[in-house]
Amino acid sequence: MxxxxxxxxxxxxxxxxxxxxxxxxxxxxxxxxxxxxxxxxxxxxxxxxxxxxxxxxxxxxxxxRAAPRAARQQASFGLLASLGKQARETEVTVLKVQTMSAPAMVAQQLQLPEGEAAVHAVRLRSIRGVPMMVTDAWVPHSIGRNVTENALRKQALFEILMAEGVKFGRVIQETTAVAADPVMAGLLKVEMGAPLVRIVRLMHDRRKQPVQYITITFTGERSRILMDLNAEAVNTTGAGQIVHDTDDHLA
Missing domain, CATH: 1.10.10.10 (Winged helix-like DNA-binding domain superfamily/Winged helix DNA-binding domain)
Incomplete structure (x- = not known):
């Protein structure tokens, strides 16, 4: 309460x-x-x-003691530019980098054959020591060979992939609310069961091949999502839609 x-x-x-x-x-x-x-x-x-x-x-x-938030500014960055800005403005702690067989759901999203290796990278991003978000990413091993702990301390994951020749294209994104489990509560320094925001993002290259599956988890107390849609996107799914997981739908 x-x-x-x-x-x-x-x-x-x-x-x-x-x-x-x-x-x-x-x-x-x-x-x-x-x-x-x-x-x-x-x-x-x-x-x-x-x-x-x-x-x-x-x-x-x-x-x-705190003034109200300033009026919302227009989003002036595209996705890749905003990812770069985010990387520059936060400190990264690399929690895990491992090459392994992807879980079935991740393999399906990345269109990987059963048993094929993928690179799994988990990072914590903070600002002046305050944890802001946890990112949990998977990339196919064929393009993720240079995704190492040392590389991720110096560059954002998307920059490493671009250096491998990846040209990003379509992005599918889903936003949900979750409760903090013991691991996430410890990393983000929130109470167990605290409400968190979770973004799941599937990124493709220009050939429409999936190249990255990433989960981003953060608390709404410290971060928010900003979108700026042009007129052409208003009447498309690019503007986003609410999907209801009713019993009929799940059946």
Whole structure:
């Protein structure tokens, strides 16, 4: 409950409901508004204070210390350019690089024959020591021979593949919500069961062959997804669509 209240208050601060320097409601008011205990309110406010969003002054109340987010800027980068920017702005920790047989689902996505080797690379990207996202990537061994731990410390994975002659083409992407398991909670420094965003991206080359299957996991508390669609993409699946996994659909 305290985490849910924290998310609500955090989002209200970000949206300017409580401007910089203003007071958020007192404990009694928050207890009544959200029908929660005083302990729940205190834990939620403590989390806000730990992030530097509010400051509690004895006898005066809790004041907002962070200004609302600036208006959303237009996305000015294509996918590859944004990946390069992301690589430059974050520190990478290479957690695993291994050549092995891909799991059946990954092999199917990459159109690999049964038992064929693929390169598996797992990395953690951080900003000033704060974990931002975990990437779990698979590439066919035929184009991933130079994907090593040392290489990934110096270059982004897509740059290594481009040096191998890969020219990227179509990208299929799916976004879902997941709960943090023990491993992901430890890497991203969130609570067990905390809500996370997961992007699964299948990248092809210009010959329409799959060249990378990557899962990106992050917390919505520190990151967000930005899309900028041109007029031509509005009436295509490039604009995205919501797919409902109903019982009938799953059957």
């Amino acid at each position: 305290h985490r849910q209240l924290f998310v609500v208050l955090r989002d209200q601060i970000a949206q300017g409901v409580y401007p910089l320097g203003s007071l958020i409601p007192a404990e009694d008011a928050l207890c009544a508004q959200f029908d929660v205990s005083r302990i729940t309110v205190r834990r939620a406010v403590a989390d806000l204070e730990q992030l530097g969003l509010v400051e509690k002054l004895p006898g005066r109340g809790t004041f907002v």
